[in-house]
Amino acid sequence: PAHVSLRAAGRPPPREPAQSSPPRPLTVLHTRSPRLSMSTSSRPRATPLAAAGGSGAAPSLLAADPGHRDSVILAARGAMTNCLGETHLDLVVPGLRLAAKGQVRDVYESGEHLVLVTTDRQSAFDRVLASIPFKGQVLNETSLWWFNRTSHITPNAVVSSPDRNVTIAKRCSVFPVEFVVRGFVTGSTDTSLWTVYNKGVRNYCGNAIPDGMVKNQKLPANILTPTTKAADHDVPITPDEIVKSGLMSKDDFDEARSKALSLFEYGQKVALENGVILVDTKYEFGKTADGTVVLIDEVHTPDSSRYWIANSYEERFKSGLEPENVDKEFLRLWFKNNCNPYEDKVSNFFFPVWLSTLLKHVFHTEPVINPKLIMELSQKFPLRQFD
Template sequence: MNKSTIEQNINRVLKSTGLKNLGEKKVGKVRDIYIQKDKLILVSTDRHSSFDRIIAHIPFKGQILTQISRWWFKQTEDIIQNHVLDMPDPNVIVGKKCKVIPLEMVVRGYISGVTGTSLWMNYQKGQRDFGGFTLPDGMKKNQKLDEPVLTPTTKSDEHDRPVTPKEIINEKMVEPELWEKLSKIAIALFKRGQEIAAKKGLILVDTKYEFGLDDGGNLTLIDEIHTPDSSRYWKLDSYQARFDDDKEPEYFDKEFLRLWFKENCDPYNDPTLPEAPADMVAELSSRYIQIYEQITGQKFETDLETPIEERITKNLKNNKV
């Protein structure tokens, strides 16, 4: 899909849903979740959040996130079962209802990042012992780690807190046996992701996984997997040369829209935000489409005629959801 088609459909976005007779509705950052007795109807909207609030609506983003997740779930189902029961619409996953494990399993393949919790920022401050692993002196920013590492955080509605394996066991977040299983599976998923991404000309830098237990107590991968919202990707072909020259890697960039808001308002405190420039919204949509096509090898296709919520309602009805 070219940029002019996106621009013509700039207002074709799913901001929220009001689907009838699907159960209690819970609103997340990006998804509207309808809760039923034994399953969840997860509808990905086009909401784009930053600064703890919605800053824009990006055409086709919800569909892309859903379809990338679905593609990756299929690539990894031999490692662990996932929650997907059905995908009756490009924006919808019907998922098995699970008891959520209160941890986000963050896996990193490179020493990188600029946030307060990032490996590089803490390494620069002199930290070498990260609880579950130790890093040697003399590492450079964006250097590949010998092996992927786990930096789990608590899963909370407020702020996620980094935790060590020792704290996880001592605070009885999960049993030791389950922690071992979670660790092994998270690393296996990440290695599979890196292997497949490399064939697509990409580096899977870091990501996060969420898990739950189904009715039978079986460990299940839930939420999303290896999407551009839960993961960071760099371009593979230019990485080494840029690393050797102390340059930042080329990467899938969503930051430009965030920076525009920082320059044009106080996004944390202003009661209302200015509208994001249409050309920037179209550019971000185009980048989501490009990474979808690069990862899956499939051309992005969508219905540009039927209103999105009408299409979802029809597809759910046709699939007896």
């Protein structure tokens, strides 16, 4: 339908009675109203990356232009009650079936393809905490940019992106392992490297870690710390355990591990060229019908990765201060300091904390992908018109 809305207000429409005509093809998603979303052809082009060197990278407009920051805040306030929290595309697009509802993404099936909708839901500590306006768009467009830039390292499952929150991907068999790559001893969750290191662990997921390290210190070399994709929480596992338990064959694991480490090294290079440090991240891989191991899910987003401001890291590290971050780590720290983030009910998600999450996501995206992301969106598609 021409006016299928991802941000439909209120209850979803009832399912239409079954029709005798065959389901329409997946391309129906490309006919969405331009007032509600930007088609692939009208999507703004990504801006060129800053020249190599890092220190010369253009600063975010959030930092350089107070007026732009105010525009983001104003747009965010107007969107507080209009986040993309639920999708229900299976009720309005014939041929789609809801296959999985994750903490952030809703996945629909249609033949040999998957439709992945990145919502505004904010997850941490293995659960959904709140919804953040524009967050889904930031995550989806960030991933698409990185998928394109890393195709020389590994093929990926992306087919197209008909909407700023949507990616259509090839169906594949997903490996039940998350490939977490780390460059620093840091973190605040129960499975973070600093948490386990501070408890005395010196061999983590098959990696020997030297004594005498302190929080936020750079590791001698990047390491892979895989986890299983458990239903309620991630469980660290060694490479040998992955193969012995049958989660992956040795050949598939070795290939995915090599790709993960190469992706991370490349991501660190690109991030540093743009003034930030890629601290750690997680990758997911799958296997297509022809046996190709491909990158799936998301790449180097502020949800799946930890980023620090590069030019202040050394000074803050030497002073024993936490690095300036542009990811959701501050959100983890806020909940860690104010409640039991794994169990307590989130009754009040204070606006300053919520807004800071949005600003950090935009700050992360602007220097690399689209310097006027939110300004452009709010001008072309006023939030009050989203339905």
